[in-house]
Amino acid sequence: MSISPQIIHLLCLGGIAFVVTYLCVPLAKRIAFKFNAIDYPSARRVNKTPMPRMGGIAMFMGVMAALIFELVGEVVFDWHELYRSARFLQVNYVGVLAGLTVVCLVGAIDDVKSLKPRMKLLGQIVGACIIVASGVLLASIKNPFAPGFIEFGWFAYPLTVFYLVAFMNVINLVDGLDGLAAGITAIASFALFMIAIGKFRAETAMFAIVLLGATLAFLRYNFAPASIFMGDSGSLFLGAMLGVISLLGVIRSPTIVVLAASLIIAAIPIMDTFVAIVRRLKNHQPIQQADAKHLHHKLLREGFTPRKSVLIVYAWTAFLALGAYMISNTSGVKVFLVFLLLAVVSFAVLLKLGIFEPVLRHHYSKRSPRAVRRANEPLKGEGRGETAGESKKENR
Template identity: 50%
Template sequence: MNWLEYAVLFLVAGSVTIALVPAVKRLAVRLDAIDYPSARRVNMLPIPRLGGVAILGGIIAALIVLGLGMTFLGWDNPFAPNDDITPNYVGVFIGILFMFGVGAVDDVVDLSPKVKMLGQIIAACIVAGSGLLLANIHNPIGEGYIEFGWVAYPLTVFYLVAFANIINLIDGLDGLAAGITAISAATILLFAVWTDRPDAAVFSVLLLGACIGFLKDNFYPASIFMGDSGALLLGFSLGIISLFAVARSTLFVSLLVPILAAGVPILDTFFAIVRRKREHRPIDVADKGHIHHRLMRAGFSQRATVLIMWGWTIMLSACAIVITVADNLVRIPIFLVAAGVTVYAIVKLRLLGDALRHHFNPRTKPNRSEKNADGINDNVQDKA
């Protein structure tokens, strides 16, 4: 496919997403899928969620245009069989729809954490069963690949569920999750085009277009939230396109592309897990120790906080591209600079310090009643 065709798909995904938002708002109001102001949320007014419906609509519309282009305009088929990897793309999309459905139901009826996790695992199993697997990595010290065998199935399920949740957990400010997903998708798009992965490139364009379109109404001050339907959809799709992009790559460092592109939400999720474990709280219980909360406590506005985290993601994404295409003379110092900035941010924001100090001071541990009082599930705009 050429850049004009990619541009058409991008515009369709974005414009349809924008067009669907008003109808989705009305639907959310009718279903009472509303985020009401609370002590744990940053929104001051009731805001409809369920924005994932508009995002999915934009993606589906672009896929329809892609099919029409292949049928009537002679566009190349990005899903044509190849020697590297040919999953059942229909099965992959069914998995995406299932993950979206889990999030959409949770937006409306508030599923229990166990039921929601079970649904996510089923969605990931559908994708893994369709043949899209993290089956091997290029041998960094020799020729060929290191094959994972049967371990590829649980590894892929874990990978996809993890990606779904890192976006879900970071969805705490207006435009934050959509912007980070857009930047990550753009990064994978560049890598996919460079390595001739048309399926990854097309999915990246669709995700990028839908996210940009959604930001029109989701950036501060947001008039709609994406909800779990959107956050799980975006995170899961990001994990899928990253698998498309790095599958059978001849470059070991290509594995760093999706990891660095999603580096900010990965770090945020990692420290959230460590923090909650050390504070003897369930992982699914909300707190206000996330990166965006710490930036706002440092005096940054909501808009500035989002832009800072976007900028951090852009830096890591640029690093991912450079270390993939450059030689070691350039690759190593670029990586060290990005790592240095990230470590500085971790230290400056005290991402781990509070949890460690709390862990070693029994007087600050929550009692049982405090745990029960705070035992609420993470929700949209409350992914802290």
């Protein structure tokens, strides 16, 4: 079976992102050491040497190199593909890249200076607003119950900004073990690429394959034992990219499958983030307050090593991605059955690990005292034991 020229073109763009990211990681390390964006060894960390945390710069450079190459090629070589979709979708891709740049820059400043939560959130909102103003807007979705579309009107603007900022923080909060956030993003990108190819959404496929190339290259340095952390410059950027990819898949589309698939694939960090927010509100703590009760902490308490914990989440994410792909290629009652299977299996695993303890306290009160102690005992063994974004201030 021959591969179409369009697929080859997209794979080349992914290759550019991979190579540039791979080559830029050493540069990102030097920048991190120069500006003291370092995670130093402490009682709450296991890294025995200072660890740079600005790996996001390398992924940003890889993604930007590939996308700028495509934009220049559109002008110089008249490739047409991207500009055709841009006119159809009414998207200004230069503006999208500018918004993504702002997001990465905010994360990089936070890696160095540890911004106050409000300032950090404001920066994320500014980046999201630029992306929205560039045409990446959830203005409508197909009505699943009747012909036509559901129009959001003016509410589409704050809704889309909230959606993008939420994706940024979901990936930021899940970045707690070596290779975890980058791996989840890589799996999600590959699945969204395959779905976009099947739906003939060239622009969505392009952003997905470029993100896949960058994250795979970064994993060479970030998978346990890591030699560099992505920091907020990476986690916020990856979250923004995933948000943009999912929105590009739904703009003026007769289906919402890419948007739905994105939410399904990201269900693990989304649920972990939701429960973390509930947990901290119930304990009268700030939402950004650090704790050791995230999903990866639960896996460590179950006795898994950091590497095995990450691989378990990888496998779980791949399971959800496969389900999302099946949903994108089925219809009718089969969609409901696949979704139900994904939901039941995921809920059962999360329930077993005790993730829902803040919202299902009555259920967990019936567990044995040993199980309760195990769910709340301090972390032992390896692993960073906290999200990079939550712990920087203690480590500086």
